[in-house]
Amino acid sequence: MTATVSLLAKSFGVCSSIGNPARFPPVFRYAFCSANINPVKYVTTEASGPPKRPMNGYTRYIHQQHPLIASQYPEMKVAEIIRKLAQQWRMMSPEQKEPFRKACLLGMEQYKLDVQKFKAQLSPAQLQELATKKKMRLKKRKAIQRKLELNRLGKPKGTRSAFNFFMSAQFLEAKGDNIPAKLMSLMEDWKNLSSHDKKVYTQLAEDDKIRYKNDMELWEDYMAEIGREDLLRLSKSKN
Template identity: 40%
Template sequence: MAAALAALGRAAGLAAGPGRLLRACGATCAAEGGLARRLSSAERPKRPLTAYFRFVSERQGPLRRQHPEMSNTELVKKLAGDWRELPASQKQVYEEARKADWRTYEEQLAAYKAQLTPAQAAALKEERRKRLAKRRSFRKKRELTVLGKPKRPRSGFNIFVSENFQKSVGVSPAAKLKQLFETWQNLPSSEKQPYLQLAEDDKIRYENEIKSWEAKMAELGRQDLIRSKEQQPKKKTAETVQEADRAKAPLRGKKAILKLKKSEE
């Protein structure tokens, strides 16, 4: 239900506040005097629906029953269109209901916050900051994908992994990656060279594509997406490129292993 409402909100160009996910304050609370009571999202008052989402929750059931052949996308567009065409006087009814619920919500939220310890309040604030940062990052990546930003070049180690991952030995992806990382470190320079050359070719591909893409962004007035001169790579010789790739490969390998391990936990 929440996911469906979120999709409907995006279609109408509106937003309803997401519910707050609350977690245990953990070690911070323990340090201030005993293990604190665990918090859950069910304990925190829920933010009231916006006027638009009230309209959606009221209309989507009857509309679905009336038009069972409609896809979810068509249903979203239909409801968004109906809302835009709704007379202001009828929209006001939903808005007044929202205001009434909002007053109740603020009272309940104040009472809820009053029972939190300073450590709990700090932990929840930090959780919200991380959640919002993650959401902004996701939206940014999605926007760049829609705008067709070229994929970043791969390193020699990345190419080596992609070619050998399936046949590598390991009971898990993390184990396979660790084994490939060790193999790469012990690989003779002559055997690394083809991968390093492919990486260099990919860098050239990326630079050509990113320059063309940035020119298009400039035409669209999106200078905020264009790299500054400091961010643009300096010209390098083949030797310095290989040296840099050899230096970075172990670090990239370790980061990839840690990322895979974290995803498996």
């Protein structure tokens, strides 16, 4: 039941709104040298899992500078600090970035040694399980990257069911003190809704199918124009 509610909440797209952060103060002046950079902290092998990859140069810079900025500007939000540090990183010269990159290389060398030690203590079955988990992580990462790419390219959103439209219309008035309770209440209301009352939502779902079909045709035509035939549906690419 909990899984059903979670799935419904995900499909419904219930989320909190985030306001735009205020404008930042003038660009911080910063100075540093290789002596100011924190020494490389090697990750020791833990029995609970494999060693973690070390931070790259950019992440090391953020990790080191964030506490300094936060102490100087306690009123600034975390997102504002990260954005400002990212701007500083882009403005830095290769020479200024070099100490952080060197620290990253040292961390990678130690990481490889830690991985070898970790794998040496595993059985063949554990090694196979480790390889399987790695494949799953890579597959998940590729799926996320593909989704982000499709969003960036403006792929139309998928169709919504009649129940989705019903939830959108009735969610605020639904019974329950929290989202799962409201969703469970809406499920029960939908089951008890008459066929006549469901027609309006069914029609909205049918109209949405037409919207999706038209939007996808326009989008795929555009993808073909820019040379992204790999994103076309199989039936469309054959034509």
